[in-house]
Amino acid sequence: MHSLDGPLFNDGVSKVVYDREGQLLGASIAPDGQWRFPERKDVPIKFTHAALQYEDRRYFFHRGIDPIAVARAIYLNIKHGSIISGASTITMQVARMSRKNRPRNFLQKGIETAMALFLEMNHSKKEILALYASHAPFGGNVVGLDAASWRYFSKLPEMLTWAESATLAVLPNAPGLIHPGRNRSSLLQKRNELLQRLYEEKIIDSFTLELSLLEPIPEKPYPLPRKAPHLMDQLGTNVSQFRTTIDGILQDQVVSISDDYHRMNAQKGIENLGILVVDNQSGEVVSYVGNSRGHQQENHVDMVQAKRSSGSILKPFLYASMMQAGKISPDQLLPDVPTSIKGFNPKNYNKSYAGAVKASTALARSLNVPAVHLLKEYGVEAFRQDLLTIGFSTLHHSADYYGLSLILGGGEVTLWELVDVYSRCAQKLLNYQEEDNETNIHFNKNHTSQGEILYDEGVIYTMFSAMTKVVRPDSEGGWQHFHSSVPLAWKTGTSYGHRDAWAVGVTPDYTIGVWVGNSDGEGRPEIVGSSAAGSILFSVLHSLPGTGGWFDIPHDEMVEAPICIKSGHVKGKWCEEVDTLLIPAASAWASACHYHELVYIDEDEKRVHINCSDQYTRKSWFHLPPDMAYFYQRDHADYEDLPSIAQGCEGNESGSSIALLYPSSHESIFIPQGLNGEDKAAVFKATHRKNNSKIFWHLNDQFLGDTYEIHHMKIQVPPGKHKIKLIDTEGNEVNRTFEVVGD
16 A cells, blocks of 8 residues: 655656745656645645546545445446546545556545545645645647646646636546547537536636636647846755746746847857846845847856956956055046066057046056056056855965966956845945935845955045046947936956957946857957947846836945045145045055155246246146146146256256156067068157156167157167167166067
């Protein structure tokens, strides 16, 4: 006899994933090839009435065996000389199903009867009915009410109509009736007879009966939804049924956006993408698209969890780390000039230089050179530790392994952790606002990251404010002029070789993350963060509900500080044009402005030294190092370099007037040989603080010639290490070593 000590059914079940409202996102087939959902605890009222009227009308009045049904079965079987009725109750059918529907004979019938009595003694009627609904066959490989409801009507069992409930109620008794094109008239007849019986028993009214009889029976099984297959794969295997935080309606919209962009991108050889949306108010994931749909290149790979080169997507955190450490103020000038650091030669994406640029502007424009200078000052290992602390677990190599390229995509991150960290930054700001309003709301209740946000609210607010200045795609032009515009802190990134395009955006309501590329790492010119990923981000943004507001200023974490208008630094000793600005309290400790100095100007507008003349005017002067000034003045027509020194005061000038732009210090340069094997020439470039200056050039202590005003020198240099020296007419000089690498 079947043991009743353990679970009655031990069949494997499908993994089933629902959204936050209980709508089906997807399911996997059970190990034995059946669509069998996990057991349900209760049965919808419509199916209950339909099943009991069809299978066991006195279900609630017997104890597993229906004497009236038995008597009727004996009478009919004797009358017809064959088995016409078996008198099986629903409880007996549960017993038979648990024994895998063994052959029907008197012995098996006796065992099922005994089991039915035992079941009735140890289970409630509700529990037995739920077992029946969960394990009854519904045709083909469909087992149980839940699987049948989704396969035949694509809806929750609780949403079935009376006609649909009646259709499913007759199937366990004759599951073969559901096959398309076969026995459809018989199925329709049985359903309609059951509906008529429900009417006669006053369970439904005449109007409901009339409408129900008009409903068609299912043509064929529906495919089960596959709205978040990659999320389903991420869920554990020890649980078979998951109620997620996914917003089903939003998920449909984001999947549709994914489909649209995949169709466009596939024409360019871009096959894969990932999209993740988190509700910042709750910390819940509300949309998860692990990859584009279809049978294209490796669409099974979950790009939300995949480790990919970060591109520039981590730059905001370096900006925040520098402010938190008191090393920069938000808008201070950073160098943006040709740079070579131990053979590493970062270039801006647009291949140009600004000379000097505000830190916030460098972030908004995603300039590489200023970011490298910041990382050099902050320290690669210190920044790597910050990233690990806030939640980027994939950066497990040493600082030497990454080097300064860490800020330009030298490390790998996942879209999951990227969105998580940005979202927790937003949640920290929101939590600050709630605490300020004396409420007890706590965020992050659903987030599982082990990271800790190191930055205070003032730093996060300033970081997000700088990110709102990132130029939006062309389709978003003039967004701020619309009443319905949504402020957004966002950042893009493009990895080396155009293999990865990133975009992440933050509002008080949501954090959105997008990755676009090919999962096998194939690069394409169109894989660019601002266009390929940014366009998707804004399409998702416009599909989201939200207030369109912005974060409150965390005043307790901000201070009013005197800021030099021209340099963006905290006011220095000689700054005259100053504005009082609200900056993070941590960054108020940043270095004071050193781009202003006190100079003495005589009546001829020449610069003098106090030892040279007693006729002078004191004046504060904003000036940059020669290499920064060379590029800066191109876009700043009002920039005035230091006046020339008055005759008789030469030799008293502080600082160098010459800057060698190319080659950089200790840089290795490549100069190809000509067709006849001779060494070709390279063009060396310098700049001088004075427009009408002359520079004398020396290579390895050999004089080469001089340049006037435009300081470009074509020099033929053989492979090897060399030293170049530049001297101006006032004795200022620059020395630099470099190496030429031959073929």
